[in-house]
Amino acid sequence: MSSIRFQALKEASNRKLVEFQESGRKSVLFGANVFNDKAMKQYLTSDAFKGVQGAVQHGTKIDRKLADYIAMGMKEWALSKGVTHYTHWFQPLTGTTAEKHDAFFETSYDGSDPLEKFGGAQLVQQEPDASSFPNGGIRNTFEARGYTAWDPTSPAFIFGTTLCIPTIFISYTGEALDNKIPLLRALSAMDEAATEVCKYFDKNVKKVTATLGWEQEYFLIDRSLANSRPDLIMTGRTLLGHTSAKGQQLDDHYFGSIPTRALTYMRDLEQECMLLGIPVKTRHNEVAPNQFEFAPIFEETNLAVDHNCLLMDVMQKVAERHDLKVLLHEKPFKGVNGSGKHNNWSLATDTGVNLLSPSKTPMTNLQFLTFFINTIKAVNDYEALLRGSIATASNDHRLGANEAPPAIISVFIGEQLTKVLAELEGVSTGKLSPEEKTDLKLNVVGKIPDVLLDNTDRNRTSPFAFTGNKFEFRAVGSSANCSNAMTTLNTIVAKQLRDFKTAVDDLIESKDMKKDDAIFNVLREYIKQSKKILFEGDGYSEAWQKEAAKRGLSNFKTTPEALKARASKQAIDLFSEMGIMNQIEVEARYEIELEEYTKKIQIEGRVLGDISKNHVIPTAIKYQNTLIENVKGLKDIFGSEFESIAKEQIILIKEISGHIEGINSKVEEMTEERKKANNLTDAHAMAEAYCNHVKPYFEIIRNHCDKLELLVDNELWTLTKYRELLLTK
Missing domain, CATH: 3.30.590.10 (Glutamine synthetase/guanido kinase, catalytic domain)
Incomplete structure (x- = not known):
């Protein structure tokens, strides 16, 4: 693409943004950072455009030579918008999205000028080091090879200064390692x-x-x-x-x-x-x-x-x-x-x-x-x-x-x-x-x-x-x-x-x-x-x-x-039967979802134990000590009559002690149940143990903590309360 045309397209894009800012019309801005049909018609040859449309509408395969032309047009479009990096954007079995950014910028060994490079090979397929993603036993951790492959049915987009290319994620042996492949098969x-x-x-x-x-x-x-x-x-x-x-x-x-x-x-x-x-x-x-x-x-x-x-x-x-x-x-x-x-x-x-x-x-x-x-x-x-x-x-x-x-x-x-x-x-x-x-x-x-x-x-x-x-x-x-x-x-x-x-x-x-x-x-x-x-x-x-x-x-x-x-x-x-997932893929997802459940309950148990013992109990004891000093002072002043005068304070001290004891004992019991669960090797047995033997302690411990929140001086309470979290504008 000539530098004159490149500059003209960049200026046109800037005018669009200014036009939106002045008019406030969303229709002007919609899809401005998406390599959609409008952008493809500007930056692709007619054959390349037809190739993408064929893949989207009929599932036809895009050959590698055509992919080079598509990649070239996609790169020029992205560069016109100030993009510096590209990534294969995919959905591993963590429930979130993943991305690894690579720069368009490249140098050569012969000492020639550096340039922005992006070809069909980079567009169509990459091999991220993705061994740490959950795989449910489909591959060993030391076998890191997994491939991301371009999904042309979901258009590329720009976020920040990165060109994001929606892709599938598949193992070296061909099993789906993501959420997108089964969905595409089902559709x-x-x-x-x-x-x-x-x-x-x-x-x-x-x-x-x-x-x-x-x-x-x-x-x-x-x-x-x-x-x-x-x-x-x-x-x-x-x-x-x-x-x-x-x-x-x-x-x-x-x-x-x-x-x-x-x-x-x-x-x-x-x-x-x-x-x-x-x-x-x-x-x-x-x-x-x-x-x-x-x-x-x-x-x-x-x-x-x-x-x-x-x-x-x-x-x-x-x-x-x-x-x-x-x-x-x-x-x-x-x-x-x-x-x-x-x-x-x-x-x-x-x-x-x-x-x-x-x-x-x-x-x-x-x-x-x-x-x-x-x-x-x-x-x-x-x-x-x-x-x-x-x-x-x-x-x-x-x-x-x-x-x-x-x-x-x-x-x-x-x-x-x-x-x-x-x-x-x-x-x-x-x-x-x-x-x-x-x-x-x-x-x-x-x-x-x-x-x-x-x-x-x-x-x-x-x-x-x-x-x-x-x-x-x-x-x-x-x-x-x-x-x-x-x-x-x-x-x-x-x-x-x-x-x-x-x-x-x-x-x-x-x-x-x-x-x-x-x-x-x-x-x-x-x-x-x-x-x-x-x-x-x-x-x-x-x-x-x-x-x-x-x-x-x-x-x-x-x-x-x-x-x-x-x-x-x-x-x-x-x-x-429907060709969506084979038995290995189905069972892998089951294992991953069980493991995710277990880890989430495990983390919640550890966090609850930490907060209740290192935030709630010390704060309660601090306030309890204040009450004890108050009772001692009343005794010094009123002598034998202090018990009737300090009755409410004494009751409060006992209540606080009861809740502190309740937290300590239940956190210890919960920790022991967690240790037992961690010794299990079967994923389903471990998940059930966390569900039935660890999680039930959460509500009991919480109840003691929430009671203390009502008893302890508000100025001493270290955790932001619901009324502050939910009712702050």
Whole structure:
């Protein structure tokens, strides 16, 4: 590229930024730091551009020579924006993102001038030294070779002065070491299965895309106050702390006027999101004090997952500029609502149809019912696996805690759609008469759009709810990478659609049925088989716990329980059959998730022991000594009468001693249980030991500490209190 053209493009980019700053229009800034179609058309040859488009839209392979041209254009675009480094940006099995930066700058051995270099080899593949990432036994620690490979379906972007290239992460022996590979495979399986089913209704459909719209909840805390709490810094949540007199009782924070400091942060974050092409649209206060939410426009699932991972990183970096701390933990504060990340999921065709949105014609409504009922059937058959996909130590605090969906997976569809399914269930088996078919299409299927206009109110206690034109998986945790939930959901629905296609084709061929008759017959059976998963009532009620048990639904309250489904024969068979993960990859993830759970509980136990013994007890003793000196002084003044005069002080001294003794003894007991757990060699046994024998001490120790917080002089208490953390503007 000529230096004249390079300078012209750089000046044009600068003018765009100035234009945005003057106008305030987000549309001007959106995607300015993304190597999107607009940038590619400027910096790539037509062949190179077509190569990328072919890879994105049809999965065609980009040859190495073409990759060189793409890399050259990407480099020039990045340099025009002041970029100095590039990185392969990937999602290892830690739940976060990873990156290793390399400079474009290179020198040569022959003494010629240094230059900026970046070719197809660097773009397409790298070999990071990534032996320290969890691998679940897929490879030995001394075998560091793992490869990152470019994912052209997620565009490269610039953050700071670094060009970030989204990639997959794979072992030397070919197993997936990241969250992206299984997700991409699941989305491909969904595309293939859903497209085949769509052809029953529209032969023009060539592609089906799974879409995702996440809702990111979070807390925003003053950074200096957060830094004063070792538990917040090391575990992401407060392990002790008495609830504030005023919390969320009045619901005055929810949807209220956004505090100025938070709004300033949000505006700054939104600008970064616009530059990065993250289409955030909604911002508002959440229920708890200092709790907020961001939500974007729906996107293709792989891109939406990447954008959410990126957002969680950007949120922290922007918060630093504002002396704030973002808390993404599902339950950072006791006594107020925790945070989730609702995953709104749907399916869209390349002909512009949302497959989970009915319309005014019976044929499109039959298509809607096909995907609607198959999704319900998939959740019914794999509810335990779906629960396992959202199981983490931090999400255990939310699920079933009367603020988030219960640990029992069920599907809410509303009263009116329940009636529609009941009517469909009642149709006769076999071939429908012309009168039956007309009645069914006009009086049942045809009325669905009107039904949805006046549908039953949403059910916030449902973990998997239909909300008009999508399903909302409400049980995903706020700190989670959406890929686990989305890989599982898309896989089970793809499997179900594949089975549905086989069943319908079999009826058409073996029973000589018309297509519509066959579809109605299969859907009718699915409705019967999926009744146990449908629930319209209060998911928090004790009655539902009992009813769910009668129905045979799982109710895994803890992560070690829930994760068993992740490595069950059902899961291994499913992922293997669908080509998502082989047995080694499935079992590796199970081991990694167990290990992560154990480590998090282990860290929390150690931090709680440290704080309670090195912060709480010394402070309590200091105040107790003050009380003792006070009692001694009263005795010197009042003699034998001092006991009645110092009665309250003496009671207080005894109370403090009781809580100190309680903390000391329980911390010692907890430490012994931790030692026993650490001696176990089986990952599941160790996780269960931490869950059942170590974690129960947390609440007991916390209770003693929180009681002391109320007893000890506020001026002496060394830990920032809830009223300061949550109610500071």
